[in-house]
Amino acid sequence: MLKEYNLDGKVAVVTGAGRGLGKSITLTFAEAGADIVAVSRTLSELEKTAELVRQQGHKCLTMPTDVTDKNQVNKMVNSTVSEFGKIDILVNNAGIGFFKALIPTPGLEKLPIARILPDLNVPLTDDEWTTTWETNVNGVFNCIRTVAPFMIKQRKGKIVNIISTAAVRYTAFQSIYPATKAALAAITRCLANELARFNINVNAIGPGMFATVMLEKLLNNEETRNQLLRTIPLRRFGEPREVGLLAVYLASDASNYMTGQSLYIDGGYTIA
Helix, strand or coil, X not given: CCHHHCCCCCEEEEECCCCHHHHHHHHHHHHCCCEEEEEECCHHHHHHHHHHHHHCCCXXXXXXXXXXXXXXXXXXXXXXXXXXXXXXXXXXXXXXXXXXXXXXXXXXXXXXXXXXXXXXXXCCCHHHHHHHXXXXXXXXXXXXXXXXXXXXXXXXXXXXXXXCHXXXXXXXXXXXXXXHHHHHHHHXXXXXXXXXXXXXXXEEEEECCEXXXXXXXXXXXXXXXXXXXXXXCCCCCXXXXXXXXXXXXXXXXXXXXXXXXXXXXXXXXXXX
């Protein structure tokens, strides 16, 4: 391994680490040498991730945490610093989304996709709107404002925000989700300016279509799956490890001269 990509001795906090892209990022970080603080709301999922990290010979602290609760985030961060003495890397991956119309729209029930997503024309509720914003934006804010002071004191750190191609390419039936991811892309750029003088890099990764729980219903339908593939120039879905590899780059010394950037890993979806 090139020494600039090595994460030996680094401590990485990863939210949403129990499954999907967060789990892949966590395991790839461990492979690159990092000790891990795995964060999500579900302890059983975290324990499975932690076992795989420990099999690679690295420490893994499991911290069941709701990132929308600032008190839980404070407890998680303080426990991390107590255990490891520092935080080198923060990956804000925890997020949620809904496939629903913003308002009732006549005729939606006749669309082929409605056979797969029967709730498509059930309007997004106030609670779903608020919960998505609180998780995808406020949750990131809670983590950053709690971790960043420690990085400032260290005068070094890496923050990686997981956004989405939805931040720049909008589709129907997602409503609040693209708004949250666009907001997070903007926060990434602003925060990079604020923290640059402390040698803290802030960047974002925008995954395209990956075989995760969020897209499971769509990808399990052959017709819809083929339709989605036709929107991707490389004609394949991403492998979760590919996001992990990009995250290693942004978390390592190899990216020391990069900050305020959103990198889209999408098989060409955003340029099609």
